Amino acid sequence: MGYGNTGLRSLGLAGLTGLLVLALPGCKPGGPAPGAKPPQVTVARPLAREVTDWDEYTGRLAAPESVDIRARVSGYLSEVPFDEGAMVGKGELLAVIDRRPYQAVVAAARAALSGAQARVELAELNASRATQLLAARMIAQRDFDAASEERKAAAAALAAAEAALRSAELDLGFCEVRSPIAGRVGRRLVTTGNYVAGGTKDATLLTTVVSIDPIHVYVNADESAYLRYQRLAQAGGRPSSRNTPTLVRLALADEQGFPHQGHMDFVDNQVDPSTGTVQGRAVFPNPDGVLTPGMFARVQVVGEGPYPALLVPDAAIATDQARRIVFVVGADNVVQQRVVEPGRQHGKLRVLRSGVDANDRIIINGLQRARPGQTVEPVDGVIEE
Numbered sequence: 001m002g003y004g005n006t007g008l009r010s011l012g013l014a015g016l017t018g019l020l021v022l023a024l025p026g027c028k029p030g031g032p033a034p035g036a037k038p039p040q041v042t043v044a045r046p047l048a049r050e051v052t053d054w055d056e057y058t059g060r061l062a063a064p065e066s067v068d069i070r071a072r073v074s075g076y077l078s079e080v081p082f083d084e085g086a087m088v089g090k091g092e093l094l095a096v097i098d099r100r101p102y103q104a105v106v107a108a109a110r111a112a113l114s115g116a117q118a119r120v121e122l123a124e125l126n127a128s129r130a131t132q133l134l135a136a137r138m139i140a141q142r143d144f145d146a147a148s149e150e151r152k153a154a155a156a157a158l159a160a161a162e163a164a165l166r167s168a169e170l171d172l173g174f175c176e177v178r179s180p181i182a183g184r185v186g187r188r189l190v191t192t193g194n195y196v197a198g199g200t201k202d203a204t205l206l207t208t209v210v211s212i213d214p215i216h217v218y219v220n221a222d223e224s225a226y227l228r229y230q231r232l233a234q235a236g237g238r239p240s241s242r243n244t245p246t247l248v249r250l251a252l253a254d255e256q257g258f259p260h261q262g263h264m265d266f267v268d269n270q271v272d273p274s275t276g277t278v279q280g281r282a283v284f285p286n287p288d289g290v291l292t293p294g295m296f297a298r299v300q301v302v303g304e305g306p307y308p309a310l311l312v313p314d315a316a317i318a319t320d321q322a323r324r325i326v327f328v329v330g331a332d333n334v335v336q337q338r339v340v341e342p343g344r345q346h347g348k349l350r351v352l353r354s355g356v357d358a359n360d361r362i363i364i365n366g367l368q369r370a371r372p373g374q375t376v377e378p379v380d381g382v383i384e385e
Contacts, residue, residue: 039374041366042381043329046312048358049385051351052305053344057219059250059282059299061291063210065181070205071097071198072174077190080206084187087289088179088209095177095206097196102172109165116154116161123147123154174198183211184289210293213286217250217262219299220277228303238304241280242267248282249300252290258300260284260291303344310356311349313383316364317342326356327363327370329378335363337372349385 079096082088130147133139179185186208190196196204221229232238239246241264249258262284271278282299284291291297317340318325328336338360343351356362363370364381 038377039369040377041363043361043378044381044383046310050306051309053303054300055303057299059217059219061295062216063293065211067209069207070203073198088185090182092179097175099175106168109168113161116158120154120158123151127151183209212289214283215286215291226278251298309351314350329361335370335374
């Protein structure tokens with residue numbers, strides 16, 4: 001019994017000591033120590049700037065014009081005078097088919113034409129004589145008709161001979177295979193001395209030529225992006241790329257930033273049901289030829305803007321469950337929590353579409369020391385762009 005009384009007395013003393021501790025000023029759990037300074041934070045007003053939002057895509061470069069070089073006549077290849085991989089001009093000679101068989105055909109066609117011309121002259125003379133004799137009643141009507149028909153037949157034969165000569169001359173001209181476009185030529189696919197078939201869709205492929213300057217890049221936008229562009233165009237926030245040359249920027253795999261500038265020149269007329277995307281095309285100047293057909297590139301298309309916006313460092317925006325918030329210091333140096341709607345990021349800064357105004361002092365450094373309703377010591381800072 002004595003042991004139990006001693007335990008009760010000890011428990012009573014411990015409880016009394018705890019109550020006294022809680023009753024002392026400044027001993028509340030989590031409270032600041034007596035005389036402690038408010039935490040120091042860095043504040044700055046948001047930057048007011050005119051910004052443009054860019055949508056980024058992966059694009060593939062393509063030649064505006066690409067031609068398979070094939071002969072239009074058959075024969076043995078006698079010359080292939082181009083340098084592989086070189087730039088060629090429109091009409092530049094790329095290959096020569098042996099001309100001699102076609103020269104012989106032209107010579108025969110010219111001889112046939114001369115014969116047809118002689119027959120026409122003779123038929124004209126006979127018809128003229130028949131006219132005179134018929135007037136003198138010295139030949140029968142059927143003889144006159146025969147002379148007239150002979151003249152018509154000779155004229156038709158002359159026309160056929162002229163057409164045959166033109167065709168032979170065309171074939172002779174086709175012995176010289178020339179580039180129909182200006183661009184970069186590929187490698188030789190057939191060498192001198194080989195027989196090439198020409199004049200059909202299965203004609204022998206000699207080489208290829210692709211145009212280089214300007215060059216196209218194709219991108220695919222998903223349905224949500226396409227609808228956003230449509231809504232912005234309807235609201236006047238962004239002109240449609242169908243009828244406006246929307247600005248486009250491009251960067252290759254080894255390039256920093258987006259040094260190449262072009263514009264949209266085509267948007268497809270339907271959504272591809274297999275991919276759920278709409279294809280667009282931009283055109284870029286390419287005077288140095290560094291943009292090569294078939295390459296992949298990073299492409300930025302104007303998404304919205306330019307428009308006035310408020311920007312803060314991305315690190316100044318905190319997350320509160322599903323909300324995005326910033327801490328604002330009021331005139332009384334008390335921290336306030338503001339729910340904001342973040343926009344696009346521009347470098348290290350992010351657009352705030354709502355929740356703050358240009359005069360708010362936003363905490364940009366020391367967020368971990370700030371709590372809503374807490375008094376702080378604000379120090380003016382600068383938002384670096």
